[in-house]
């Protein structure tokens with residue numbers, strides 16, 4: 001019964017959201033997917049560059065379809081012209097042709113598989129590259145509001161399923177249609193009465209196949225959901241941060257249980273899916289014997305009447321399977337088209353996300369900025385779906401009416417209570433987000449007019465918890481400057497007080513630092529991040545100081561590294577250390593998204609109660625502790 005192959009719908013994605021209302025927040029897949037011509041057309045566009053292959057594959061399918069029915073015709077000739085008439089030469093001639101034809105169709109089959117895979121793999125690679133490129137243009141906020149695993153699943157699982165779209169849907173459609181045409185042509189040209197009889201039983205195949213196809217699609221949707229859910233769980237729980245969280249809260253058991261539950265559901269769904277197919281096969285097996293039986297009965301009578309030869313019946317029974325198989329597959333084609341539509345809908349929903357921050361047109365000539373920063377009436381809000389622009393009172397401003405100028409070479413310390421908007425302000429400078437209103441200027445140029453590449457090339461960022469790729473120390477440093485020589489890297493690391501530590505690592509600069517630079521301590525990570533920015537050599541430095549208390553030796557090393565980093569550069573520092581605010585040219589006190597005061601430490605302690613309070617509760621104590629530690 002292999003003619004009924006192709007009942008698998010591939011990994012199309014229709015179906016209901018999976019269960020489990022915990023942190024997964026499952027993506028709704030199209031359970032009641034309707035045919036969307038626009039999406040289908042857009043999906044087909046991806047195949048346009050490969051039209052020469054498409055034409056060749058169509059010709060190959062055409063040849064294979066007609067080649068596929070010839071053996072039945074030859075069989076009829078062998079029986080009726082050769083065996084019945086005792087002509088050995090005919091038998092030999094047709095038998096040899098039969099062998100050649102089957103070799104030929106076999107070769108065409110290989111060619112067809114090669115071409116259709118070539119098309120599918122090309123389209124898949126194009127989609128993966130386009131998706132990845134598109135994702136690279138999204139803002140940091142985009143990733144903050146999505147599950148990384150879900151995105152990974154779209155770029156991998158969903159795109160991989162395109163393979164089945166090509167083989168099942170497109171190639172399947174063409175080859176089934178041509179197979180049916182070729183078979184019907186031969187049937188009707190051999191004997192129209194038997195051909196009509198063969199067609200009469202078609203609904204017995206088509207209707208149940210169609211029904212089962214729908215159920216399989218639904219199940220496939222569920223399966224796709226659970227696969228996506230598993231990808232999310234795996235990527236979250238196998239990352240260092242997730243692994244830490246799970247362990248500290250003793251959630252291993254719960255995680256294992258959740259993983260096991262998804263797996264068990266997946267197992268059940270897949271068994272169910274396989275069984276649905278089996279029931280159908282059973283029915284088709286039963287039904288497939290009815291067609292030949294009718295043929296033998298009526299055909300036998302025609303033979304006895306000397307109206308047809310015995311070979312015609314034999315040829316017809318061979319042709320039956322070439323008719324019913326493709327017909328069943330065509331009958332459920334709409335299901336695989338709908339699955340493909342659901343799949344492409346998921347892919348396109350990501351492609352259609354317009355990056356919040358767009359590239360400007362102007363570009364800064366290399367290293368030409370002096371580093372003057374100006375923020376003019378800058379307001380910013382993290383938009384949430386519930387907040388409508390028509391209800392301004394509903395908007396929660398993270399920043400409001402920020403006016404700030406930082407002269408080249410100046411260090412400005414940002415201080416303020418938690419949630420005051422310091423990080424938000426810092427993130428606006430390299431345009432990780434754009435303000436809702438107001439303008440940011442670098443050397444008098446609106447940052448929105450500059451290309452993101454040019455703007456960010458002038459800025460170095462040292463975050464509170466620096467990230468390092470799972471790669472060598474050297475490769476992580478070269479992110480800042482691809483062409484950096486060993487000497488340059490060493491000089492930057494010496495200045496950042498981290499060279500000796502790197503040298504003591506098993507393979508020095510070639511040591512792999514794990515995900516999030518995990519083999520390094522917090523202080524070392526900060527210094528390595530400082531070295532990275534030193535290597536980059538930007539005019540503007542954005543720094544989110546670590547909050548953790550460090551011992552005096554490490555603290556001194558960091559202060560020394562920072563002194564080199566900030567020297568001669570414009571710096572905006574979210575300050576958590578007394579030494580930093582004391583060294584700053586001016587201190588900006590933030591509260592509730594606004595600038596509450598600006599001044600030097602001495603001025604602010606005198607006149608600003610909020611700063612005084614911050615100083616007394618955070619910085620002053622730290623200063624005292626340091627003094628105590630430093631006493632011999």
Ligand SMILES: Nc1ncnc2c1ncn2[C@@H]1O[C@H](COP(=O)(O)OP(=O)(O)OP(=O)(O)O)[C@@H](O)[C@H]1O
Pocket residue numbers: 141144382398416417418419420421422423424425
């Ligand atoms: N991605 C986000 N989506 C929605 N709101 C956010 C987001 N990030 C920050 N906020 C909110 O914006 C406000 C300012 O946050 P921000 O992180 O800038 O404060 P902060 O001064 O840096 O605080 P901290 O010192 O604790 O880091 C807070 O009310 C915070 O809850």
